[in-house]
Amino acid sequence: MTMMRSLLGAAAAMALSTVAAVADPAVIFDLGGKFDKSFNEAAFNGAERWAEETGGSYREVEIQSEAQREQALRRFAESGSNPIVVTGFAYASALEAVAPDFPDTSFAIVDMVVDQPNVQSIVFNEHEGSYLVGMLAAMASESGTVGFVGGMDIPLISKFACGYAQGVRAVNPDATIIQNMTGTTPSAWNDPVRGQELTRAQISQGADVVFHAAGGTGVGVLQAAADEGILGIGVDSNQNFMHPGSVLTSMLKRVDVAVYNVFSAEGALPSGITVMGLAEEGVGYALDDNNASLVSAEMQTAVDAARLQIIAGDISVHDYMSDESCPVN
Amino acid sequence: MQKMPKWADIVLIPLINLFLAFIISGFVIWSIGKDPFAALNTMIEGAFGSTNGWGYTLYYTTNFIFTGLAVAVAFQARQFNIGGEGQAAIGGLGVALMCLMIDWPHWALALPVAIVGGAVFGAAWAFIPAYLQAKRGSHIVITTIMFNFIAAALLGFLLNGALKAPGMAAESPGFPEGATLPTFHDMLAPLGIEFSRHAPANISFLVALLCAFLVWILIWHTRLGYAIRSYGRSETAAKYAGISPTKIIIVSMLISGGLAGLMAVNVTMGEAERLVLNSVEGAGFIGIAVALMGRSHPVGVVLAALLFGFLYQGGAELSLWEGIPRELVIVIQALVILFTGALDNMVRNPVERMFLKLRKGA
Numbered sequence: 229m230t231m232m233r234s235l236l237g238a239a240a241a242m243a244l245s246t247v248a249a250v251a252d253p254a255v256i257f258d259l260g261g262k263f264d265k266s267f268n269e270a271a272f273n274g275a276e277r278w279a280e281e282t283g284g285s286y287r288e289v290e291i292q293s294e295a296q297r298e299q300a301l302r303r304f305a306e307s308g309s310n311p312i313v314v315t316g317f318a319y320a321s322a323l324e325a326v327a328p329d330f331p332d333t334s335f336a337i338v339d340m341v342v343d344q345p346n347v348q349s350i351v352f353n354e355h356e357g358s359y360l361v362g363m364l365a366a367m368a369s370e371s372g373t374v375g376f377v378g379g380m381d382i383p384l385i386s387k388f389a390c391g392y393a394q395g396v397r398a399v400n401p402d403a404t405i406i407q408n409m410t411g412t413t414p415s416a417w418n419d420p421v422r423g424q425e426l427t428r429a430q431i432s433q434g435a436d437v438v439f440h441a442a443g444g445t446g447v448g449v450l451q452a453a454a455d456e457g458i459l460g461i462g463v464d465s466n467q468n469f470m471h472p473g474s475v476l477t478s479m480l481k482r483v484d485v486a487v488y489n490v491f492s493a494e495g496a497l498p499s500g501i502t503v504m505g506l507a508e509e510g511v512g513y514a515l516d517d518n519n520a521s522l523v524s525a526e527m528q529t530a531v532d533a534a535r536l537q538i539i540a541g542d543i544s545v546h547d548y549m550s551d552e553s554c555p556v557n
Numbered sequence: 558m559q560k561m562p563k564w565a566d567i568v569l570i571p572l573i574n575l576f577l578a579f580i581i582s583g584f585v586i587w588s589i590g591k592d593p594f595a596a597l598n599t600m601i602e603g604a605f606g607s608t609n610g611w612g613y614t615l616y617y618t619t620n621f622i623f624t625g626l627a628v629a630v631a632f633q634a635r636q637f638n639i640g641g642e643g644q645a646a647i648g649g650l651g652v653a654l655m656c657l658m659i660d661w662p663h664w665a666l667a668l669p670v671a672i673v674g675g676a677v678f679g680a681a682w683a684f685i686p687a688y689l690q691a692k693r694g695s696h697i698v699i700t701t702i703m704f705n706f707i708a709a710a711l712l713g714f715l716l717n718g719a720l721k722a723p724g725m726a727a728e729s730p731g732f733p734e735g736a737t738l739p740t741f742h743d744m745l746a747p748l749g750i751e752f753s754r755h756a757p758a759n760i761s762f763l764v765a766l767l768c769a770f771l772v773w774i775l776i777w778h779t780r781l782g783y784a785i786r787s788y789g790r791s792e793t794a795a796k797y798a799g800i801s802p803t804k805i806i807i808v809s810m811l812i813s814g815g816l817a818g819l820m821a822v823n824v825t826m827g828e829a830e831r832l833v834l835n836s837v838e839g840a841g842f843i844g845i846a847v848a849l850m851g852r853s854h855p856v857g858v859v860l861a862a863l864l865f866g867f868l869y870q871g872g873a874e875l876s877l878w879e880g881i882p883r884e885l886v887i888v889i890q891a892l893v894i895l896f897t898g899a900l901d902n903m904v905r906n907p908v909e910r911m912f913l914k915l916r917k918g919a
Contacts, residue, residue: 261883289876290883293838295757295828296873299613302755303877317725340725381717382725412717412727413709413834 253278253491254287254309256300258316260417261290266443266464267483271315271338273465274484278491286491297322305330311497313338313490315483317384323347334497336490338483339384341501348497350486352504354384354479355391356538357511358439359545360531361461361479362395364513365437366403367527368459368476373404375430377423377449379442380416381409383549388441388463388479390554391545397556398534398543405557406430410445420448427452427460437461437476450475459522462514472518480512507539561912567852571897573904575864578896582889586881596879603874604867612741612756613873616828617840618866619758622765623820624844625862626772627813629853633776634809635789640686640701641817642841643708644679648818649825650712651678653720653729653832656825661735668738671826672764672819679818680811682708687810691803697810705841716834729832738827761823768816769855775812776855785809817841846894849901861897868893 255275262272275286287309289300297314301322304312311334314323320340327335327344334346341349365374376392378385389407396403408426410416423445427438431452438453439461440446446463447470453460454471462468462478469475486504490497504510513531515523537543548554583593604614624641631638638644655674661667686700713727722730738759745752776782788795788805796802824836843865850864851857872886896904 287877288880292873292876292883292886293869294833294836295613295616295824298755299873300877320726380727382727384725411713413713 251308251310252284252286253311253313254289254304255313255315255487256297256304256319257288257290258318259291259414260443262288264418264444265447265467267481268315270465270481270483271313271487274487275313275491277484278488282492284491298325301326301335302329305333310334311336311490311493313487315487316340334493334499336486336497338486345499348490348499349501350490350504351501352481352483352486352510353506353545353547354388354441354481354511355394355545355547356506357479357481357513358388358391358441359395359398359538359543360506360513360535361439361477362392362397363399363531363534364395364477364523364527365392365439365459365461366396366399367530368522369400369403369437371434371436372400372402373406373434373436375427375435375438376405376407377426377430377438377440377442377446378407378409379411379445380414381412383552385409385441386552386554387548388439390548390556392439393554393556394545395534399530404434406433406435407557410442417443417445419445420451423448424452428456431456431458439463439479441479466514466516468514468516468518473521475519476522477519478514480514482510482512485510505539506535560909565908565912567854567857570901570904570908571850571861573908574896574901575893577904578889578892581896582892585885585888585892589881589885591879591881596875596881599874599879600867600871603878604871607753608741608751609753609756610870610874612753612758614863614866614870615741615758615762616756616823616866617869618862619762619765619823619827620820620840621843621847621862621865622769622859623816623823624840625847625851625858626765626768626844626855627815627817628844628848629851629855629858630772630776630785630816631809631813632848632853633782633789634785634805635792636687636690636806636809636813637698638683638701638810638813638817639698639842639845640683640704640814641820641844642837642839643701643705644682644814644817645820645837645841646705646708646712647682648675648679649821649832649836650715651675651818652821652825653732656732656736657730660733663735664738667736667826668760668764668822671736671822675818675821675825676815677818679821680815682818683810683814684807687807687814690810691806697806709835712832712834716832720832722831727834728829731831732826736826737830738822740827757828759823759827761827764819764822766859768819769859772816773855781808817844846898850897864893865890 257268260268262268291300313336315338317340320342323337323342327347336348338350374396376389393405396405410422427449436458440449441463450460450470454474459476461476464481467478546555586593586596604610627641651674652671655671686697689695689700690697716727720729740759741752742754784800788800825832847861850861868890875881875886876883
């Protein structure tokens with residue numbers, strides 16, 4: 229009898245595991261689309277890397293309207309996709325509604341916390357990575373004035389700005405930091421012309437290093453920096469290649485690693501909050517052939533030391549989103 | 558003498574236009590290496606194959622009925638209202654303010670107030686361009702389109718300030734429980750009909766149909782409707798008959814703006830249950846195509862709105878299951894607009910000639 233039961237149990241487990249193997253993972257991009265050279269594209273790259281390495285296939289969709297957020301989530305879950313990743317904080321309310329209806333499906337959301345037993349919330353310590361590029365900016369700056377161009381004016385972007393400002397001040401307590409947000413609507417993520425304008429305005433105020441956290445708008449920021457002969461700093465993906473010699477570094481936010489990890493979890497996705505910080509290599513700064521001449525050994529040593537100190541807890545970088553305020557500005 | 562029978566004008570020509578649009582779309586799909594017939598099947602199955610599909614199709618249809626009627630009413634007075642986008646956005650503000658004003662005990666009380674809120678705000682947004690056209694001669698096309706941008710900026714300002722809910726997204730707080738409109742699932746369950754619980758189609762669809770009926774009464778069975786149509790046909794004749802152009806322009810634009818504003822009842826109150834940025838999502842512009850295709854007649858508008866609802870929902874299914882990128886879905890939608898709107902005469906002239914020839918032969 230016990231043997232019978234264990235046999236049946238094994239058969240059932242096998243049947244279950246075949247189902248799990250058949251289920252493809254899925255990723256749902258935000259309105260920006262998967263080729264935004266930034267956030268969504270990083271997610272896409274992570275999914276592609278997973279597909280290449282495992283030979284597996286996955287479902288994906290770029291939504292067109294707000295009503296499709298819940299629709300896409302629900303339809304993928306119904307069709308058996310597992311796990312399902314959504315990119316962006318805007319999916320929170322849709323996921324909040326869908327996740328309880330599919331208790332056997334694992335979900336993951338990037339950049340937002342959704343408190344459900346089958347949801348993994350992936351958040352990044354952008355302030356830590358921004359702190360490091362802030363240090364680099366202050367060390368590379370000759371004028372003592374550096375700039376920041378944000379995309380849409382939301383707490384998440386202020387988190388970048390605040391970490392950056394702290395890093396700048398850590399190196400040069402007298403530095404001037406000019407901060408601008410592109411706008412208050414989602415179109416602020418994709419306005420390179422305005423990005424150029426803001427950058428030129430900051431340059432005219434003396435800035436000689438400008439960091440952007442502005443998605444597609446940042447293409448204009450880096451362009452203006454290169455045109456005017458100053459240094460830009462990229463964000464999310466490694467953007468050093470866009471203007472070799474004019475991009476000091478990029479603040480990496482490894483959304484690709486996050487998506488890759490979720491896809492690789494094979495259905496056994498832990499729920500709760502996953503923090504991707506410096507220690508997890510979820511954030512960092514980019515060093516490659518394109519910016520090797522810009523970052524001196526001395527700068528690199530200082531930043532790497534700070535990185536270890538942050539991981540060890542010796543330097544604490546204030547997170548803007550913890551209290552919606554920044555100690556330096 | 559009419560060049561061709563009426564049924565050819567309102568049925569045959571749109572069908573030929575659609576057919577041509579679908580053929581070209583088929584070639585486009587084929588050229589990226591997908592099967593056009595499978596794609597068409599996915600669209601139809603996705604839009605009409607389940608109650609869930611119907612729920613989304615009718616949800617989009619509701620939007621397009623409102624904005625299509627808005628353009629149609631203005632067009633009867635030869636006013637080209639392309640500000641439906643902004644009027645619907647401001648209508649959303651009206652609906653949201655009404656819903657958030659008090660803790661509504663029941664939707665039946667909230668709905669009429671929200672309808673008034675949406676219509677009044679939408680109409681108010683249309684009033685300024687209408688006044689400028691009637692009194693100052695500022696061209697309505699220019700002013701209404703400019704007002705779309707002002708509306709977007711105003712909503713951005715409010716949703717990042719006074720109306721913003723705590724958190725990251727620029728959106729208003731959620732509406733109270735009592736302002737939740739019944740969906741098709743809630744309405745049909747007592748009748749024993751099982752309708753998908755999660756589809757967003759709601760009672761606003763019936764409001765839209767009612768509006769279509771009221772517009773029909775207004776335009777063809779009232780004194781005001783007659784005045785609007787007369788003015789639309791010939792301004793000088795209308796003036797000679799004692800019809801005030803100022804009044805007609807302003808009144809028709811107010812009705813138009815009010816109808817556009819009502820769209821917000823569907824998206825804001827019926828679906829999102831909060832005011833979000835960019836809730837209109839182009840429905841104001843689709844309304845122009847819907848009105849053109851529906852020949853500015855309520856029945857035509859409803860049918861054309863259903864077609865575009867199908868294209869939206871079917872298009873979503875295409876990108877979900879066929880891996881057809883959303884840009885291509887927009888191309889397909891655009892082809893339908895191109896053929897039914899812009900290239901209408903390309904089909905019309907040969908068909909007219911054919912009917913003339915047939916008549917001569919008979």
